Amino acid sequence: MNAEIIAVGSEILLGQIVNTNAQFVAKRLADLGINVFHQSVVGDNPKRLTDAIKLADGRSDLVILLGGLGPTVDDLTKQTTAKYLGRELVIEQAALAKIERSFAETQRKMTENNRLQALYIAGSIPLPNETGFAVGDFYQNSNGSDFLLLPGPPSELRPMFVHQAQPLLEKNYFSQQLASRVMRFFGIGESLLASKLTDLIDQQTNPTLATYAKENEVTLRLTASADSQIHAREKLDKLEKTIQQRVGEFCYGYGDDNSLPQVVVKLLRKRQLTITAAESLTAGKFQATLADVPGVSEVFPGGFVTYANQVKSQLLKIPAESIQKNGVVSSATATAMAEQARKILHTNIGISFTGVAGPDELEGQPAGTVWIGLALKDQETQTKLFHFSKTRPYIRERTVLTGLDWIRKELLK
Numbered sequence: 001m002n003a004e005i006i007a008v009g010s011e012i013l014l015g016q017i018v019n020t021n022a023q024f025v026a027k028r029l030a031d032l033g034i035n036v037f038h039q040s041v042v043g044d045n046p047k048r049l050t051d052a053i054k055l056a057d058g059r060s061d062l063v064i065l066l067g068g069l070g071p072t073v074d075d076l077t078k079q080t081t082a083k084y085l086g087r088e089l090v091i092e093q094a095a096l097a098k099i100e101r102s103f104a105e106t107q108r109k110m111t112e113n114n115r116l117q118a119l120y121i122a123g124s125i126p127l128p129n130e131t132g133f134a135v136g137d138f139y140q141n142s143n144g145s146d147f148l149l150l151p152g153p154p155s156e157l158r159p160m161f162v163h164q165a166q167p168l169l170e171k172n173y174f175s176q177q178l179a180s181r182v183m184r185f186f187g188i189g190e191s192l193l194a195s196k197l198t199d200l201i202d203q204q205t206n207p208t209l210a211t212y213a214k215e216n217e218v219t220l221r222l223t224a225s226a227d228s229q230i231h232a233r234e235k236l237d238k239l240e241k242t243i244q245q246r247v248g249e250f251c252y253g254y255g256d257d258n259s260l261p262q263v264v265v266k267l268l269r270k271r272q273l274t275i276t277a278a279e280s281l282t283a284g285k286f287q288a289t290l291a292d293v294p295g296v297s298e299v300f301p302g303g304f305v306t307y308a309n310q311v312k313s314q315l316l317k318i319p320a321e322s323i324q325k326n327g328v329v330s331s332a333t334a335t336a337m338a339e340q341a342r343k344i345l346h347t348n349i350g351i352s353f354t355g356v357a358g359p360d361e362l363e364g365q366p367a368g369t370v371w372i373g374l375a376l377k378d379q380e381t382q383t384k385l386f387h388f389s390k391t392r393p394y395i396r397e398r399t400v401l402t403g404l405d406w407i408r409k410e411l412l413k
Contacts (some may be wrong), residue, residue, distance in 0.1 A: 053080070124137040
């Protein structure tokens with residue numbers, strides 16, 4: 001099954017918005033085992049859109065058009081596609097009633113062009129819009145490609161695809177059940193991960209697996225098909241067991257929306273442990289990252305941002321002569337910061353970050369030199385030295401994630 005994605009909108013061509021819709025749909029299609037061999041972006045021009053549709057119709061089984069379903073004069077996707085297919089546009093009454101009800105409730109006058117959002121191609125399956133008004137379409141064409149039309153706003157497109165379009169694709173194109181799993185890795189690059197799984201990747205049939213590099217992490221997507229969801233998941237379990245045996249130490253979680261901070265906060269809450277931090281080069285980034293996770297207040301009472309040496313002495317009560325003797329970029333200072341932060345706030349865990357974010361050297365140490373200290377209650381404080389490269393923002397981000405991963409591993413012992 002081969003699909004083609006056409007994103008419609010001059011704002012994409014002009015660089016005013018990023019085409020995240022195509023990325024989202026392509027990933028979802030990959031989960032379904034549908035190949036995407038072509039993607040294109042077309043402006044709000046009916047002739048150029050028709051040309052793109054005609055080209056796609058000649059080489060793809062499924063043509064997916066993103067955007068251009070709204071009420072304004074530049075929203076021409078539905079009208080252009082219907083004309084190309086030689087079909088009429090008809091009103092979806094439930095969608096029209098929803099639009100009329102919204103205008104009545106807000107005491108606004110409904111202009112005639114808003115009815116355009118309730119139109120769908122005759123003979124197609126209209127797709128309800130949970131979070132907006134524009135109806136989507138799934139048109140099965142006996143004489144050529146099938147067509148799937150989705151709205152442009154991501155807040156409308158994503159739920160429509162997941163709840164409306166995807167079940168239709170599964171029902172119409174697949175006789176077997178599909179199951180997918182995303183494994184998330186930190187501390188290992190894509191090339192190294194792939195090299196450790198080379199035989200699995202080269203010999204893949206069912207299930208399949210593919211690596212995806214992201215900033216500071218790698219994801220691995222596993223997809224299996226079988227006569228039932230239970231059997232498909234059994235295939236995934238078997239493949240994952242092999243993967244875990246080889247690179248399990250780097251796997252921190254699952255799912256597209258899971259993250260390393262969420263995993264750490266969940267573990268802290270499960271074990272009813274509290275944490276604090278003393279930050280120098282990261283300047284509060286670790287604490288801000290934790291604070292983005294809902295429910296973190298149960299485990300994180302607060303912490304310290306001690307960028308300057310005198311503040312380390314003032315807030316953490318670290319003797320100035322100790323910092324002068326050992327240097328700020330040192331194991332001794334990382335140890336003192338982690339221990340004092342934990343003691344002052346009476347938490348179970350204290351973590352510290354000190355080093356050189358760059359671009360200049362500090363104390364003769366190059367940019368990217370980082371010490372992280374980890375103080376656990378009733379245990380000897382540990383420190384680790386890291387050398388990160390690239391830019392100042394990358395060094396700070398990598399430092400925070402490295403600290404989170406260290407905590408994760410300690411909590412799993």
